Amino acid sequence: xxxxxxxxxxxxxxxxxxxxxxxxxxxxxxxxxxxxxxxxxxxxxxxxxxxxxxxxxxxxxxxxxxxxxxxxxxxxxxxxxxxxxxxxxxxxxxxxxxxxxxxxxxxxxxxxxxxxxxxxxxxxxxxxxxxxxxxxxxxxxxxxxxxxxxxxxxxxxxxxxxxxxxxxxxxxxxx
Ligand SMILES: Nc1ncnc2c1ncn2[C@@H]1O[C@H](COP(=O)(O)OP(=O)(O)OP(=O)(O)O)[C@@H](O)[C@H]1O
Ligand SMILES: O=C(O)C1=C[C@@H](O)[C@@H](O)[C@H](O)C1
Ligand SMILES: [Mg+2]
Numbered sequence: 001x002x003x004x005x006x007x008x009x010x011x012x013x014x015x016x017x018x019x020x021x022x023x024x025x026x027x028x029x030x031x032x033x034x035x036x037x038x039x040x041x042x043x044x045x046x047x048x049x050x051x052x053x054x055x056x057x058x059x060x061x062x063x064x065x066x067x068x069x070x071x072x073x074x075x076x077x078x079x080x081x082x083x084x085x086x087x088x089x090x091x092x093x094x095x096x097x098x099x100x101x102x103x104x105x106x107x108x109x110x111x112x113x114x115x116x117x118x119x120x121x122x123x124x125x126x127x128x129x130x131x132x133x134x135x136x137x138x139x140x141x142x143x144x145x146x147x148x149x150x151x152x153x154x155x156x157x158x159x160x161x162x163x164x165x166x167x168x169x170x171x172x173x174x175x
Pocket of ligand 3: 014031033076077
């Protein structure tokens with residue numbers, strides 16, 4: 001199935017880059033954070049406050065695992081990499097693009113971790129979360145697009161270039 005799935009840290013641009021990519025391709029855009037809010041009838045930060053990190057990750061896994069999509073750009077939340085079934089589903093239905101930015105860039109973009117609803121374990125630093133997730137993003141990524149030093153429009157171009165290269169390599173591999 002022809003889907004593109006963006007993964008990466010919170011505030012890296014999965015939603016903002018994703019929607020532009022979808023528009024350029026004439027694809028649907030699916031922000032699964034919004035599907036979670038719709039299903040639960042609450043904001044992400046309210047869900048996390050009510051059911052805790054583990055409870056939230058269960059909901060996030062279920063919603064993302066159950067996404068049915070074709071010709072869509074899917075932008076999940078940054079914590080989806082902890083959701084094994086969801087990530088396996090994404091690997092099956094499309095190409096997984098890891099949008100990567102340095103710790104400093106991400107930290108600058110997020111004013112309040114709590115207001116943004118970042119899933120931090122008790123006592124965990126944001127630096128530790130960055131390192132823990134980086135290993136998971138790299139594990140699941142088909143393509144990595146480095147954002148540092150680029151404006152958003154340039155990142156969009158870099159995504160298209162990386163997707164083209166990936167498809168060419170796939171076709172070469174099939175020969
Ligand atoms: N070069 C850049 N590329 C992408 N986004 C950028 C860039 N520079 C600044 N931004 C800003 O960073 C923010 C990215 O937020 P966005 O909601 O798209 O992230 P996200 O990856 O979807 O996060 P979440 O995991 O919380 O859903 C936006 O406010 C965007 O304007
Ligand atoms: O990176 C995170 O921990 C999160 C990001 C958001 O998009 C939401 O999915 C949720 O608030 C958790
Ligand atoms: Mg988002």
